[in-house]
Amino acid sequence: MSSDSSLSRLQINHVRNLLGVRLEGIQRVNVFFGQNGSGKTSVLEAIHLLGMARSFRGSIKSLVTHGQDHCTVFGALEPRSTTLGVQRGVTGEVKIKIAGSPVRTVAELVEYLPVQVINADSFNLLTGSPGARRQYLDWGVFHVEHRFFDQWQRFQRGIKQRNKLLRRVKMPTEELAVWTRELAQSGEVLSGYRESYFNRLTPRFIEIMAQLAPSLTGLELRYRKGWDKQLEYQQALENSTITDIEQGYTHVGPQRGDVRVLTEGHVAADTLSRGQQKLVVCGLKLAQGQLMAEMGRGNCTYLVDDLPSELDLQHSSLVCGLLAGMNAQVFITCVHQNDIQAVWPEEKQQELAMFHVEHGSVTPLAGGSSHLI
Template sequence: MPIRKLHIQHIRNLADVHFDPSPRINILHGANGSGKTSLLEGIHFLGLTRSFRTSQLRHLVRSGDESCLVFAQVEALPGGALQPLGVERRLDGEVRMRHAGQSIELAQLAQLLPLQVIDSDTFLLLEGSPSIRRQFIDWGVFHSDRAFIQLWRGFRRVLKQRNSLLKCGKIDPRLRRIWDREFVAFAEQITQLREQYIELLKPDFEATLGRLLGGVAVELRFSPGWDRKTPLDQLLEDGLARDLKQGFTGVGPQRADLKLRADGHNAAERLSRGQKKLVVSALKLAQGALFYRLNNRPCIYLIDDLPSELDERHSRLLCQFLEETSNQCFITCVDPAALDGIWRPDTAVSRFRVEAGAISPAD
């Protein structure tokens, strides 16, 4: 659902900013500290009610303000009528999400605006904890299977319950078996969806990586969170003493991971910074390509400081790839010349200058 009009209020250094983005490529350039990342934060807030950099709302809300608001007109169908979409959050906890005149829930909002972020923290997808890679997988599963969100919520509830029983130390074996049965049922279904998704993603990832970083082969391998040679109920039973000691459940989908290997080695150890950025970009672009095939609509890409870590040739390759998709892209950079002369004349590219928290068209 491309964003056609955007109004951001009280996000970081942005007091009150309006602009009309292109449905395709938007380049936002400006000096350090001008507000480029803040603009991307505004769009992320519109899609997920939160920042992509901080978990604390008070860091997202402009100093001295009590709330932040992002309001947009979005295209429900390509070239179709515009619909209003707005999100507001107050520091006192109140959250309002509205689409086309109706209040909506977070899962509906996330479905409306499928967002992908590529920024300096992107490396964490390779270098960070498994939870970051689980989030990556679950983004894809959430957007490809409507049943996933209910399964995921159900699983979280059972896991929480099981863990709180473990923390108490004494569990009635009959009660535990009931929880374990539910745990296993959710675990099998979630894992099957995750596994299917990664299998679907692999060809897109290989094709994208081949274009962005020819000559470097990266293998994706899904790890479900337990050794599947043994049934999960058996592993829960066998691991009970350990689980009781540590106060949480040691096996299951909450331990799933995605292993990335380059030339047979852990990709996080093996690859250079620029190569890592391209591998993560290929993963996220592959998700967008698969999303498009499954849902017949594009994603929104927020790419903060695209040229950083990349040489000119690889910056160009990444831009050319973005140009060939139908995603809406918001790309920031300090020096606009770094992304000049790349785009075909028929691509709808809009350039904006960001200066001290204000935005203006640059051409």
């Protein structure tokens, strides 16, 4: 896993209204300010594309400037000047280069620039389907447990095979038993990785929430494996075989796993106010970054879009205080030049590198901090 994780340069071509933007002098904390529609979120989208080869908002097609057939983002990572390049076409093609050499899988790219998004859609983590929370959990496990991805792939292959067999008109019972065993093994290991990550994450999260929202007592995270926790996965699969055959798919397993967020025993998504929900989401995402750093896996890069929405000044300041206290690189947007300065810790104002975004061009503000990372 790479220890390079700070972006120092960016070249963005044809990402929404950013036709050709070259960004130098990127610092640890970078603020992009400008009017509605100027291109601030698009800058974050470009960085997300560089880290994950996909958009965080919509389809790739909507990310490419209208009338163009592809978009490209290049970036240089410090301290070793590793270069990353991602190109995506409107019809789905992906080209990824690391240090000038093409790579085949997004998984190889993702290790270099682990990005975390905090934006208006982040509520989905609480209010959306368990899929969003599994993705959240797996992001964290992937970045701290290098054996996770192989098991994840093995499990995906296994469940696809098993589901295919379950849909056969004439059930090949023996073959089904083989795939059930295979699935039971990979599923058990996969879930074990998730669970041990979850157990490390939870105290981090609780500690962060005590700072972000001390009045929110009784917050609790619960990990759900996706099958009856009293049973081995093999047993749970065997117990559900009849239903699985009837309905043509595997009902139990890590594909049904979830992280439940509760407050005083109630589902947080149904109970908390919008602002409180946003704080919990920030807490979840900050906890992952802290844990990564603590486990010696480097820092993640935070892409924070429109932080003040739903948060009052005091809570925006608390989130910024935590971001400022981490080593992670931060890219943050706001409308007015002083929106973030107003909530960033007084003693750390000099670390804010300011960029003005206007009609798809990005200009660094003179007088920002002078040292490069």
